[in-house]
Amino acid sequence: MGNNNNDxxxxxxxxxxxxxxxxxxxxxxxxxxxxxxxIVIASRTDSEWVIFISGFIVLLFVWLIGALMKKFPRQNxxxxxxxxxxxxxxxxxxxxxxxxxxxxLAGLWLWMASIVTRSFGEVLVSFVLPQTPIGVLMFSIIFVxxxxxxxxxxxxxxxxxxxxxxxYITLPLLVAGLLQEGSALNLLPLFQADxxxxxxxxxxxxxSYSGFSILFxxxxxxxxxxxxxxxxxxxxxxxxxxxxxxxxxxxxxxGSAEIxxxxxxxxxxxKVTSFPGQVLDRLESLFIAIWMLAVFxxxxxxxxxxxxxxxxxxxxxxxxxGWVTFLLAPIFYILAQYPSNLQExxxxxxxxxxxxxxxxxxxxxxxxIVWAVRERKKGEDNATTSPS
Amino acid sequence: xxxxxxxRMLPIILICLTLGGCWDSREIEDRxxxxxxAIDEKDKEIVLNVQVPIPKNVAGSGSQGGxxxxxxxxxxxxxxxxxxxxxDIHYKANQRVFFGxxxxxIIGESLAKRGLSGVLDALGRNPEFRRREFIVVxxxxxxxxxxxxxxxxxxxxEYVLTxxxxxxxxxxxxxxxxxxxxxxxxxxGNQPVLNYMSVKGKDVKWSGIAVFKQTQMKGxxxxxxxxxxxxxRGRERGEDIDTECIEKPGMIxxxxxxxxxxxxxxxxxxxxxxxxxxxxxxxxIEKTCxxxxxxxxxxxxxxxxxxxxxxxxxxxxxxxVQGVFRSDSYRLGNQVRAFHPSWWKNMNWxxxxxxxxxxxxxxxxxxxxxxxxx
Numbered sequence: 093m094g095n096n097n098n099d100x101x102x103x104x105x106x107x108x109x110x111x112x113x114x115x116x117x118x119x120x121x122x123x124x125x126x127x128x129x130x131i132v133i134a135s136r137t138d139s140e141w142v143i144f145i146s147g148f149i150v151l152l153f154v155w156l157i158g159a160l161m162k163k164f165p166r167q168n169x170x171x172x173x174x175x176x177x178x179x180x181x182x183x184x185x186x187x188x189x190x191x192x193x194x195x196x197l198a199g200l201w202l203w204m205a206s207i208v209t210r211s212f213g214e215v216l217v218s219f220v221l222p223q224t225p226i227g228v229l230m231f232s233i234i235f236v237x238x239x240x241x242x243x244x245x246x247x248x249x250x251x252x253x254x255x256x257x258x259x260y261i262t263l264p265l266l267v268a269g270l271l272q273e274g275s276a277l278n279l280l281p282l283f284q285a286d287x288x289x290x291x292x293x294x295x296x297x298x299x300s301y302s303g304f305s306i307l308f309x310x311x312x313x314x315x316x317x318x319x320x321x322x323x324x325x326x327x328x329x330x331x332x333x334x335x336x337x338x339x340x341x342x343x344x345x346x347g348s349a350e351i352x353x354x355x356x357x358x359x360x361x362x363k364v365t366s367f368p369g370q371v372l373d374r375l376e377s378l379f380i381a382i383w384m385l386a387v388f389x390x391x392x393x394x395x396x397x398x399x400x401x402x403x404x405x406x407x408x409x410x411x412x413x414g415w416v417t418f419l420l421a422p423i424f425y426i427l428a429q430y431p432s433n434l435q436e437x438x439x440x441x442x443x444x445x446x447x448x449x450x451x452x453x454x455x456x457x458x459x460x461i462v463w464a465v466r467e468r469k470k471g472e473d474n475a476t477t478s479p480s
Numbered sequence: 481x482x483x484x485x486x487x488r489m490l491p492i493i494l495i496c497l498t499l500g501g502c503w504d505s506r507e508i509e510d511r512x513x514x515x516x517x518a519i520d521e522k523d524k525e526i527v528l529n530v531q532v533p534i535p536k537n538v539a540g541s542g543s544q545g546g547x548x549x550x551x552x553x554x555x556x557x558x559x560x561x562x563x564x565x566x567x568d569i570h571y572k573a574n575q576r577v578f579f580g581x582x583x584x585x586i587i588g589e590s591l592a593k594r595g596l597s598g599v600l601d602a603l604g605r606n607p608e609f610r611r612r613e614f615i616v617v618x619x620x621x622x623x624x625x626x627x628x629x630x631x632x633x634x635x636x637x638e639y640v641l642t643x644x645x646x647x648x649x650x651x652x653x654x655x656x657x658x659x660x661x662x663x664x665x666x667x668x669g670n671q672p673v674l675n676y677m678s679v680k681g682k683d684v685k686w687s688g689i690a691v692f693k694q695t696q697m698k699g700x701x702x703x704x705x706x707x708x709x710x711x712x713r714g715r716e717r718g719e720d721i722d723t724e725c726i727e728k729p730g731m732i733x734x735x736x737x738x739x740x741x742x743x744x745x746x747x748x749x750x751x752x753x754x755x756x757x758x759x760x761x762x763x764x765i766e767k768t769c770x771x772x773x774x775x776x777x778x779x780x781x782x783x784x785x786x787x788x789x790x791x792x793x794x795x796x797x798x799x800x801v802q803g804v805f806r807s808d809s810y811r812l813g814n815q816v817r818a819f820h821p822s823w824w825k826n827m828n829w830x831x832x833x834x835x836x837x838x839x840x841x842x843x844x845x846x847x848x849x850x851x852x853x854x
Contacts, residue, residue, distance in 0.1 A: 219607050224503035239490075273659060278667075280818035349666035353604070364611040364659045374580070 105315045108323050110249050114310055114393065115154075115327040117252040118303035120259060120334055121390030122211045123441075125356040125383070127300035127335060128342040132357075135293030136348040137278075138285040139339050142293035147332030149294065150301045153449070154324045156456045157304070161311040162320075163463055168312035169455065170194050170404045176462055187405075194405040196451055197308065198398045202420065204302060204448070205394035206427035207441045209233050212387045214434060215356060220380055230428050233391065238421045241396045242414035246313055248396040252389045259386045265379055266341040266358060269365035274344035299445030300335065303390060305452045309397040355434075395424065511578040512555075516637035518622035519562070519599055520588035526599075528557045528565035529623040530577070533635050551634040554626050562602035579608040584637050584644075585615040585658065587674075588622040592690060592697035600695060604662065611659035614644050617690040617697060619678035628679045640684055644675065647686060651716035651739075654689050654706070665694060668829050669813030673709065676700050693807035693830075701797060701809075708794035708840065709801070711739045711758055712810045720765065723789045726781055730769020734786045736762040737847070743815055747823060752836040754812055760790070760842060764849040773849045787842040794840040808833040 106114065131139040164172040173193050177186040213226045213233070221229065240248060285293070307324075314320055342357035345364070354360045362379040399417050402408075408416060431437040518529040537549040555577070557568030569577050585603075587596065603609045618625055625640065633639040647653035653675050656664075664672035676690040688702040689709065701709060707718040717736040725732055740759040745752060764773055764782075771778055801809050813829040 221504045222607065228503070277814050277818045281821035281824075284821045347663050347667045349668065350663045353662075353666060360611070366612055 106246060106249050106310065106313045107315050108319060110253050111310075111314060111320055111323045112327045112330075113253040113256040114249045115304070115307070115324060116331055116334075117256060117259075117386070117389035118306055118393045119150075119301050119328075119331045121303070121387045122208050122215065122383075123300035123302070124335060124338050124386075125215060125358055126211070127297055128339045128357045129351055129354060130296040130300070131293050131339060132343065132348050132351045134296045135285045135289045137281060137343060138283065138290065139293055139297075139348075140279065140282065140336070140343065142285070142290055143297050143336050143339055144332060145290070146294045146297040146301065147328060147335070149298060150304060150332075151325060151328045153452055154304050154307065154328055155321065157307045157452065158311065158321055158324055160456050160459055160463075161307065162317050165317050166312055168310075168400065168404055169197065169308040169459075170401055171312070173459070174405075176459075176466065190405065193455065194401050197305075198401040198405075200444070200447055200451055201306065201394045201398040201401070202424055203427060203440075204444050205237075205391050205398065206424055206430075207437065207444055208387060208390050208394065209237075209424075210428045210431060210437055211441065212384070213428070214437065215359070215383075216380065218355070219359060220377055227429065230425065233388070234421055234425050234428070237388065237391050237395050238417050240392045241399055242417045244410070244413070245310065245396055245400055248392050249310065249313075251392065255385045255389050258382055262362075262379055262382050262386075263337065265362050265365060265375060266337065268367075269361040270341040270344050272366070273346075273361070273364055274341070275347075276344070278344050278347040279340065297335070298449070299442055301331070302441075302445045302448050303394065305448050306393055306397045308452075308455070309400050310393075395420075510575050512573045512575050513581045514577060514579050515581055515635065516584040516586065516626060516640075517579070517582055518586040518588070518618070518626045519591060520622045521591040521594060522558070525558055525560060526562055526565045526591075527623065528559075528562070528569060529626045530555050530557075530569060530582075531626045531635075531637055538634050552636065556623075562599055563606075579606070580610070582609060583613055584641055585613050586618050586622040586625045587615065588618055589620060589690075589697070591622075592617050592674075592692075594696070596692075596695040596697075600662065600665070603658065609658075611657070611662065613658045614641065615656070615658045615661055616640075616644070616675045616677050619676065619687060624679045625677075625684070628682065628684055630682050630684060640677070643684065643686070647675075651710070651714075652719055653686055654710060655714055655716065664811075667814060667817075669808070669815070669817040669824075670811045671807040671809055673713070673809045689809075691801065691805045691807055691809050693805065698805040698807055699800075701800065704793060705797045705800065708790070708797045709809050711760070712741060712756060712794075712812075712840070715739050715741050717760075717762075721786060721789060723782075723785050725767070725769035725771055726778065726785065728769045728771060730767065732764060732769065732771075732782060732786075733766035734762055734844070734846070735765045736760045738762070743812065745816060745820060747820075748837070752816060752823065752827075752832065754836065754838045756838065756840045758790075758840065758842050759845065760787075761845045761847055763847050766850075773846075774853055779846050783844040783846050786846075787844040790842040790844070791840060794842070798838055798840065802834050802838070806831075806834040810838075812836075812838070 128139070131143065135142045167175065170190060170193065173190040174186040177189045209230050213230045216229050217224065217226050240251060311317060311320065338358050342351055342361055345361050346354065346357060351357050359376055359379065363376045365375050398420060399413065402416050402420070403413060431440055512532050514530040514532055516531040520527040520529070532553050532555065534549065534551060534553055537551045555569045555572055557565040557572070559565035559568050566577065587599070591599070626636070628636050630636055630639040633642070644653060648655045654673055656672065656674055661672045661674065664670040671694070672692040674690045674692065675686060676688045678685050678687045686703075688700045689706045690700050691698050703719060707721070710716040710718045717739050720733055720735045722731050722733050724730075738761040742757040742759075744755040746755070747753065767773065771782075773779060773782070801807065808829065813833060816827070816829075817824045
């Protein structure tokens with residue numbers, strides 16, 4: 093399919109550990125800062141276990157994507173959609189039929205990237221850089237992201253591999269805050285929420301996991317797609333633990349009632365933390381600096397998959413990737429500028445989360461059906477050929 | 481070729497990108513760094529007094545050593561709201577007033593009695609104010625604290641701060657900073673209390689705790705009264721206690737070292753019943769009467785005496801807290817919320833606290849009696 097990325101050798105592919113860093117970096121981002129508040133509003137102290145339900149549901153989604161992608165090794169969703177539609181002489185037909193898929197995915201990921209960028213811009217402006225115009229902040233983020241994304245996808249994934257360890261530095265900061273301000277009584281009572289509150293909590297935290305759908309693209313580069321299930325499962329578990337940790341430290345330190353009033357509980361927690369002797373006085377700056385990396389990896393992964401969709405749909409030559417990226421960047425920037433305030437942004441990210449779940453389920457269903465029909469046809473045509 | 485071109489430009493571009501933060505760049509010497517803020521009310525307006533150290537005049541900070549000048553400068557601002565008053569100060573200062581290093585908030589008594597909701601909202605929204613600050617209620621005007629001049633420290637705020645830190649570490653003052661205050665406000669099972677301090681000339685004195693019901697100050701508990709609140713609320717040890725000797729004239733002083741708290745919660749006729757048992761371990765530090773404290777039986781009797789003295793004080797405080805202030809300064813409601821959520825759902829703790837039955841029992845264990853025997 094004209095894309096010279098998918099050579100079958102190990103060069104230019106994603107190792108198992110990189111699969112972990114990639115998925116983790118996609119899910120853990122700016123949402124960790126806001127998620128404790130959203131879930132606590134919905135199901136209060138019961139969030140401490142409700143988060144595991146949503147983790148399990150996300151695991152199911154990832155399993156579905158993995159199951160589908162395994163049927164088409166070394167092909168991303170756009171490529172196999174086009175190959176499904178027909179033979180070589182029906183290329184135009186294939187283009188037309190796959191256009192909605194390409195548009196939906198490229199649009200979704202660009203939209204999600206813009207929401208993440210804007211959300212983090214808002215954090216920066218309200219916590220550390222109140223005088224700086226948010227447009228400048230977002231411009232720098234998008235510009236640097238575009239430079240990274242101009243490289244092949246595998247480079248982006250390597251970048252996440254490199255940056256991931258830094259994200260773990262934030263964990264001790266949260267623990268320190270919990271130890272200083274926390275109280276076990278705040279974590280109680282458990283199992284008081286009715287099913288409706290639990291459902292709300294699951295729903296709101298599910299949206300914080302947004303980003304898993306990029307596997308539609310990245311799984312095409314896996315070295316060992318057959319082993320990916322295990323890595324995905326472990327990664328989702330690690331992410332869920334990370335989210336759980338953010339929730340528990342926030343509730344433990346502030347109590348569920350106070351979290352209602354805090355826009356970014358984990359950040360606020362780091363803000364009350366102090367090291368003895370007044371060293372490292374303003375820890376939140378350090379935290380935000382590290383978190384910048386977490387957010388940046390999320391952005392480049394989303395933006396990278398958008399570019400990849402365009403690259404495989406058209407398909408452009410590999411050296412045109414930079415052009416595509418820098419053509420998309422202004423759209424990215426405009427989308428990020430669009431929400432007029434935080435409330436609208438929150439609505440957007442909610443819609444984006446819902447859209448991602450719907451698109452994932454819909455696409456998996458459609459392609460499975462098409463695949464099954466084709467397999468049957470193949471079986472009828474040629475009884476000796478077994479499906480791969 | 482194009483690639484290499486971009487590569488050569490990359491450092492320039494990256495340097496330019498970091499300039500984005502320059503909107504917020506303020507060198508540390510270009511700031512007026514506030515270390516203490518006093519908030520008062522005057523004719524329904526907010527009066528803000530802030531204390532700013534003058535680095536040049538604070539000894540030890542520069543090679544010149546403390547000059548003859550004043551170590552601090554005070555700015556005053558007035559306005560309808562906190563931000564209004566801060567703006568007022570902005571217009572009086574030559575550089576931007578920065579509250580990021582503020583460590584002490586002093587609230588005037590009359591403002592506290594009127595309610596702090598406006599103040600707390602302003603502080604919560606402003607990213608410069610941290611939740612780590614100390615917050616105290618001043619007897620009379622908060623501005624007097626800013627103007628107090630203790631001799632021991634050059635910067636008056638430093639004096640008050642070390643006083644607070646040491647008092648909290650020794651378990652004598654209540655441990656309640658701005659963050660705890662916020663949390664107690666939102667948690668319906670808790671009510672905030674703050675340290676209550678007074679200033680007279682050069683003397684700064686801790687004079688008890690200010691009891692709040694939500695954002696409104698209801699009254700104060702003096703030093704002796706606050707003892708049991710300190711012990712039940714925060715398991716802090718509280719100050720030393722004096723009691724009369726057995727049969728013979730004279731006094732005995734007991735210094736608590738460790739307090740253990742046990743709360744049993746029951747329900748009777750729709751009211752919550754708390755049985756609080758406090759185990760206080762400590763030492764005898766002084767005696768002015770003629771009893772032998774090496775005797776096991778005497779020691780036991782003495783510990784009973786100390787316990788009943790504690791209980792008497794605790795009961796009086798309880799009466800005041802439950803009957804007059806009607807505010808759960810003991811943080812007992814939080815235990816009901818955590819351990820008996822089904823009761824909690826049908827309760828309105830703001831009213832139900834006053835109706836609940838609370839019994840406080842003390843158990844005193846005398847560990848030692850100083851370096852003297854007999």
